[in-house]
Amino acid sequence: MLKDITLGQYFPGTTVAHKLDPRTKILLVVLYIVALFCAKSLVTYGLMALCLAVCVYISKVSIKALVRGLKPVLFIIIFTGILNLFFTPGDRYLVEWGFLHISDTGLRNAVFMVLRIMLLIMGTFLMTYTTxxxxxxxxxxxxxxxxxxxxxxxxxxxxxxxxxxxxxxxxxxxxxxxxxxxxxxxxxxxxxxxxxxxxxxxxxxxxxxxxxxxxxxxxxxxxxxxxxxxxxxxxxxHVLQYQRRDYIALALGVLICAGVIVLRQFGL
Amino acid sequence: MEPILQIKNLTHTYGIGTPFQRSAVEDMSFEVYGGEFLGIIGHTGSGKSTLIQHLNGLLKPTGGQILLNGKDIWAEPKKIRDVRFRVGLVFQYPEYQLFEETVYKDIAFGPTNQGKTGEELDRCVRESARLVGIRDDQLDKSPFELSGGQKRRVALAGVLAMEPEVLILDEPTAGLDPAGRENLMANIRDYHRNKNKTIILVSHSMDEIAQNVDRILVLKSARVLMSGAPAEVFARAEELITAGLDVPQVTRIAMALKARGMDIDPAVYTVEALEQEILALRKGGAPC
Known part of the structure; x- marks a missing residue:
């Protein structure tokens, strides 16, 4: 019973994602979170999801393990989703049913909110799984x-x-x-x-x-x-030392984060 | 003699269906008779701990059965607590399980769970404290004020107070000094003699086993390697040594003497028996 508890369980491996300096990975996660909170359109969310997918592919962490990480926060995800879905006022109502109504903004917010939490958690879990x-x-x-x-x-x-x-x-x-x-x-x-x-x-x-x-x-x-x-x-x-791969990863991270912020300025 | 415990084809496999699948106990069968003093010996990882946790229903077998007085202990899973009262298990380093404010209350924990109250409870607590050599004035102390050896006695009394039919002791003397060791074993022997209850002693020490038990069960890699009276088991010294186990020091001396050509039974395991053998040899006029 007690052995089932996992706290940021580590899956040993030899991929680039495992070999990166832990500092790089922490910074990348911070950048990822910043970018995630700046994203507000389908394009930027798509970009964030794509980034995560590429990282997962590189790290060879099983999708199952990542999804398992979502389990403890499932309630919060559903709760946020429902709250946003039903209680956001908007210009156009898609469904009106007594005191329950779903507006177009509500639907949008709900989808994005749920996506944001899921990406956030899977991103951080990816770090603890590889470090x-x-x-x-x-x-x-x-x-x-x-x-x-x-x-x-x-x-x-x-x-x-x-x-x-x-x-x-x-x-x-x-x-x-x-x-x-x-x-x-x-x-x-x-x-x-x-x-x-x-x-x-x-x-x-x-x-x-x-x-x-x-x-x-x-x-x-x-x-x-x-x-x-x-x-x-x-x-x-073990003295931590940045390698070339760390600089490349950080540069990519900064680039993507900056890209998302710029896209946001253009209303995307 | 009637068997009090019957172990039939007991198997316990950890992590079934995972890559870590491993059998800690495999197809073990043996009997424990009423009133006997049984010793279980085996190397680390031979399945001793897993085995004894089955005997009082802490672990559920993945295969096979355990019969207590002829009745499967898992026949009524809801009543497994009764089995735990009837088969008392004292773990290794039991002093770490103490938690009550006073020694008296801690010893009373088991019998209270059993539903004993009033005078009966008081009798059980005081009697078991006396059995392990805890003085009356120590009963009102906090168990954490006592020395390590005394704490262990309190923990032992806590199980004895449930008046189990079978008492299982897992390395009761581990970590005690020689005097404390002998003292505790003397208490256990007295308990066995006076109460005529069944005792199962698990130990690493061949000498301790040889001095105390009526019958020995030797485990090796999750199976029963041999079982029998000490003399029978120690007669197979070679096998024991290949299994990575020791023989008592006295047996080793007897074996060495035999190897030097003296006519001595190499399976003796007590100092007295070896003395008799050597004296007999001198009477026979053989050169020493």
Missing amino acids: SPISLTDGLERLLNGLKKLHVPVHELAMMMSIALRFIPTLIEETDKIMSAQKARGADFESGNLIQKAKALIPILVPLFISAFRRADELATAMECRCYHGGEGRTKL
Whole structure:
């Protein structure tokens, strides 16, 4: 049951999409989002969808996996779609049925809104599918490096993020174990009303928290034993370096984003 | 003797229909008799943990059956909790499952789930605490104030308090110091002797198994490799060693002596038995 949780699952691969510098990929996603929010016509939306399709093709990520990523937000997508469809006033009404009416703008907005959310989510999922969490935090740390001058603890934040990611599977395994142990003592997690069910979680949560704190303590000691003292003067095993492919990808990204903005100016 | 547990062609396959399909238990069949002390030994990944989680219905077999007193435990899936009360399972490092404010309350968790109340509950808690050597004044303490070894005793008492017919212990002495180890095993032996309940002990340590159990079940890559009394099993020392398992230290000494041409039974597994063998040899006048 718990093993089904996926959080930005990474599919290892050797395509160009996998090899790109994580910084490039983060920047491309940002550009993609900007472009997506500037798009407002069939032409520009078509362009955005085409871009995503090309990237998916290059990365060899299965369409199934991408669509699966949409599942958790399905409700939001449908909700936004319905809201836009029925409650947007417009010049011309296509359908009028009591208090429900569908206007031409409403239909347009609904389609574009749904398309926008879907493209947005699939675009970001494509990044997490092709980038390991570790290199993602690495890239984020380097990108935000400039903020250090403003006393933002960038390194510490990145370290916290990688530790958190590292411990998700461990904690899931631990939860499974504790659940089995309490079940062996006759704990019942399935039956009863909401309050009883919440109470039944105490025998899991207390040991889980205690072991999480213990692990944190042990990890801190282990890090200190290896002379960890924050980001100051720390060097990297894998130094991120932009390659030619990164410059090409970034140039293409900027070009497309700028193109969308220009098209918007022309009312397209 | 009547078998209390019958395992018939038990198979458990993880991830059926995925590329990761793997059998952790394959076609295992054996019996556990009422009142016996059974030892299960096997290499890491031999299917020990998966097997014992089937015996109290935590895992559902993908093939085969488990009969408790002649009745399939999965005949009524809604009543699987009753099976868990009758077959008590103590996991590895059970001290990490403690959660209550006091030791007393934690031990009472299992029996309370069983529906025990009042005097009966109190009797179960105090008796099982005594069985594992927890003093009365420790019952009102927080379990988190205790030492590691004591925490483990509390967790063990928590399962004993359900008064199971079969007690399964998964590596109960892992991570304890030698004195704590011997102490805990002595408690378990006492419990077995006084209550005459069935115990299944899973362990890595051949010495621990050899000193305690009546019968040994050896697992190798998801199957039963051999089963029998310790003397029978240790007589097949060569096979055990090829399976990546050890024999007790005493058996190793006996084997070495035998290899040097002395007339000693190489399957002895207790210090006393080896002593008898060597003394018999001296009486016989053979050179030492």
